[in-house]
Amino acid sequence: SQQGEExxxxxxxxxxxxxxxNCSYKTSINNLQWYRxxxxxxxxxxILIRSNEREKHSGRLRVTLDTSKKSSSLLITASRAAxxxxxxxxxDVNTNAGKSTFGDGTTLTVKP
Amino acid sequence: xxxxxxxxxxxxxxSGTSVKIECRSLDFQATTxxxxxxxxxxxxxxxxxxxxxxxxxxxxxxxxxxxxINHASLTLSTLTVTSxxxxxxxxxxCSGPTSGYNEQFFGPGTRLTVL
Numbered sequence: 344s345q346q347g348e349e350x351x352x353x354x355x356x357x358x359x360x361x362x363x364x365n366c367s368y369k370t371s372i373n374n375l376q377w378y379r380x381x382x383x384x385x386x387x388x389x390i391l392i393r394s395n396e397r398e399k400h401s402g403r404l405r406v407t408l409d410t411s412k413k414s415s416s417l418l419i420t421a422s423r424a425a426x427x428x429x430x431x432x433x434x435d436v437n438t439n440a441g442k443s444t445f446g447d448g449t450t451l452t453v454k455p
Numbered sequence: 456x457x458x459x460x461x462x463x464x465x466x467x468x469x470s471g472t473s474v475k476i477e478c479r480s481l482d483f484q485a486t487t488x489x490x491x492x493x494x495x496x497x498x499x500x501x502x503x504x505x506x507x508x509x510x511x512x513x514x515x516x517x518x519x520x521x522x523x524i525n526h527a528s529l530t531l532s533t534l535t536v537t538s539x540x541x542x543x544x545x546x547x548x549c550s551g552p553t554s555g556y557n558e559q560f561f562g563p564g565t566r567l568t569v570l
Binding site: 376378383431433435 | 499
């Protein structure tokens with residue numbers, strides 16, 4: 344089964360609003376990454392947050408990590424129509440293996 | 456960040472034929488690369504770990520004889536879908552970890568359509 348679960352599965356907002364997506368995982372991790380995928384395209388890496396970090400920022404993106412709750416959130420502020428995409432969290436559970444296990448993803452639609 | 460390329464970006468083939476997909480790390484060496492499959496509106500599922508100089512490691516439920524993986528060099532891994540069938544139609548994505556396995560860099564993906 345997938346390591347991560349994301350909610351909501353789908354999110355529709357107006358341009359300018361903030362979008363929050365959540366990711367929960369089951370086992371201890373070394374790091375967690377967020378990716379964006381436009382329809383039919385490859386993955387774009389957004390942010391990596393390590394297990395000893397609690398929050399990271401990158402432009403309009405803010406990621407939090409709560410290892411006690413095994414959850415992470417991705418906040419996109421002042422959303423734009425171009426942010427419309429699917430967003431996935433991925434966890435690395437074993438540094439030596441380096442494999443990423445993906446959540447189910449959240450499909451974000453930003454209406455202009 | 457590091458760059459991973461895939462070729463072809465899309466391919467259409469007839470049922471029963473074999474299709475080879477290449478994954479190259481352009482600016483780093485990868486002793487290990489990963490192959491994922493993504494069905495429409497679903498998440499990425501790890502298929503196998505490609506190891507340079509040794510056999511690939513397949514995830515449970517993935518047929519090793521159907522999905523042949525060859526890690527020919529430190530910059531090239533290939534996935535061959537043998538005797539492809541329509542149910543193999545999917546988006547195939549490879550990735551390569553940086554040294555220390557702290558980050559993954561993903562290729563742009565290959566969309567396979569089997570008629």
